[in-house]
Each structure stands twice: as structure tokens, then as C-alpha cells.
Amino acid sequence: MSGRLRGAALVLLAAATFPIAATLGAGAALAAPGEDRILPTDQYTSAKARRLAETHHGALRELNTAVYHCLPWVEVARQSIGFFKPRNAPQDDRYLSIRIYIEQDPSPQFATLRMEDRGSAMFSRYVGHLLRRMTRSPALAAETAVDGFTIILEWLKQTPRAGGRPIHETVAVFVPRVVASDYLAGRIPIGQVANGSKVFGWDGETALGELKLTAWDDNFATTFKVANYQMEPGVTCQ
Amino acid sequence: MRRDPLRWLLISGVLVATAACATGEEWTTWKSHSTHFASGEHMFFSVRNREGNEAKVTRQDIALARDEAWWGKPITVGQEQILER
Numbered sequence: 001m002s003g004r005l006r007g008a009a010l011v012l013l014a015a016a017t018f019p020i021a022a023t024l025g026a027g028a029a030l031a032a033p034g035e036d037r038i039l040p041t042d043q044y045t046s047a048k049a050r051r052l053a054e055t056h057h058g059a060l061r062e063l064n065t066a067v068y069h070c071l072p073w074v075e076v077a078r079q080s081i082g083f084f085k086p087r088n089a090p091q092d093d094r095y096l097s098i099r100i101y102i103e104q105d106p107s108p109q110f111a112t113l114r115m116e117d118r119g120s121a122m123f124s125r126y127v128g129h130l131l132r133r134m135t136r137s138p139a140l141a142a143e144t145a146v147d148g149f150t151i152i153l154e155w156l157k158q159t160p161r162a163g164g165r166p167i168h169e170t171v172a173v174f175v176p177r178v179v180a181s182d183y184l185a186g187r188i189p190i191g192q193v194a195n196g197s198k199v200f201g202w203d204g205e206t207a208l209g210e211l212k213l214t215a216w217d218d219n220f221a222t223t224f225k226v227a228n229y230q231m232e233p234g235v236t237c238q
Numbered sequence: 239m240r241r242d243p244l245r246w247l248l249i250s251g252v253l254v255a256t257a258a259c260a261t262g263e264e265w266t267t268w269k270s271h272s273t274h275f276a277s278g279e280h281m282f283f284s285v286r287n288r289e290g291n292e293a294k295v296t297r298q299d300i301a302l303a304r305d306e307a308w309w310g311k312p313i314t315v316g317q318e319q320i321l322e323r
Contacts, residue, residue: 160310167312168314227295229295229297
């Protein structure tokens, strides 16, 4: 990763940060995102997953709502919020998961970075932030049946050619529960979360295998504001 | 007094330039977040100032703009390649 990016992150460390929580007040129900972002309970293939989904459905809805309103430049993939099993896991490990598409203009500068560096930048920007959001519910944070967290980050690789389909790049981050707990309790920095997680990458549909990413603190998700963005009535991010 | 038209021309020029370009705060944000690359700005710009109203962008505007700017079904990894239900 370039020193300039890391330097910018260090500058941001000194900036004021604040927790964000989306809350819906009375009359704001119509401003809520679609429920189709959450995997329906009857779609799970194990009793453990169904129990988790039923028990924590409210927390999943709050997560969906918070990302929708407070990170308006990202899009949550359909049926991507839920308690999924990492593919090919030997047992029924259930990870609280979310998949987001990060809206950004393609950039030659970004494209010249190595895939690991692009992935590291995205990891730094979103993984810590989303871990905090995904564990905002005390009941969910204390849920011992949750074995970890999956955060899938996806972005546009390049501007599509005329008539061509857009190609996305994707990283899937699997954070074991103990690693997430240590991070959320302030016992380890985000860099150690990257070291303690499994990360896999894709270029379009082509698997790139496991990636070794580095990570640093980046408070972009709490400080960036979409110009002229007006929150829906009754919704606040704090 | 002869300089007044020139002064007003200069002031007008500054105002136009300020309105047309990013503010200092926006540039600071841009520079501080060099991997962001105008995330969403291109899209959001198109939904500003509709019908001369005060510049505001709601979450619904963003969803609408996304639909309008849709480039087609992306080539990307299917979720079933990553997760099982």
C-alpha cells in the first residue's frame, strides 16, 4: 500500500470520530429499505441458522436500515444479510454476513494498484465499521452460536465498454468470532483483524484465491458525507 | 468608480467559480480519502437541484439515480460461491 494512502489514514486517526446508529422514529417506516436484503428464515438449511435468524431478526432489520440510511453510497445485495455458513466449512459454522456493493467511479489511479492493495484499502475502510454495526445489538453480540462474521465487499472494476457488462471486483472477509471480539473490545487493532481473518478475492467471476491484506484505521465511513444528502424524516445517524 | 465594473466582474467570477467547483471542505475530504475516487459523486450530482428546488438528495433519489444509471447485470461472483444457506 502506498505511503500516501497510509499517511492519509494516519491523519484521519487524529480526526474526531463518532459512533453512528440509525434510528427510526414514528412515521419513518416508509423510509426503510426493502426486506429482501435479509435472507428469509425458511431459506436456511439448518436448524441452528433458523434459530439464529428467528431470534435476531430485529437486529438484522436494524443493520439493514442503518446501512441503507447511513452509508447511502453502498448497496446491500439481495438476501445477503443473514447467518450463512462459509462455503466448504467442515461443520455448521454460522457467520453473520453482509454483502455490499460500494458505489464509486472507476479510477485509473485505483486500477493501477495491486488487487491486494485495492482489497486492503476497502478492508480498512469498511470491515471495522461494519463489524461495529453488525454487533450493535447486545443480544447478538453475546450470541455464542455465532461463529464469526462475513463481510463481502464489491466494487466496479472499470467503466464498461459500450454494450459491455460491468465487471466487479470482490473480496470476502471471514472474521472468526474471537478475532472480532478482541477488536471490538479494543484489545487488537484492525491490522490484526486482517491477519486473523481469511480473505478471498474475485475478479469478475474468476477466483483469485486467498489474499493477504494489510489494514489500517480509516474513518471514512463515519466522516464522508454525500453532498446535499438529506436524511429521511425520523432517521438519524449518530 | 471606474474600477467598479471590473470589481463586480471579479466578484462575479469568484462566485461562479465557487458555485461550479468543489468547496474547500469537499477538496479536503477528497484529498483525505484518496481511495474514494468520487464515490457516488457523479451519480449524486445528477439528482441535485431538480426543478430549481433547494439542492437536496434523499435516499430515494439515490436509489432512483442508481436504477437510471444501471449498466446492466454485472459480471461478479455469485454468493453461492462464497456462502451456503
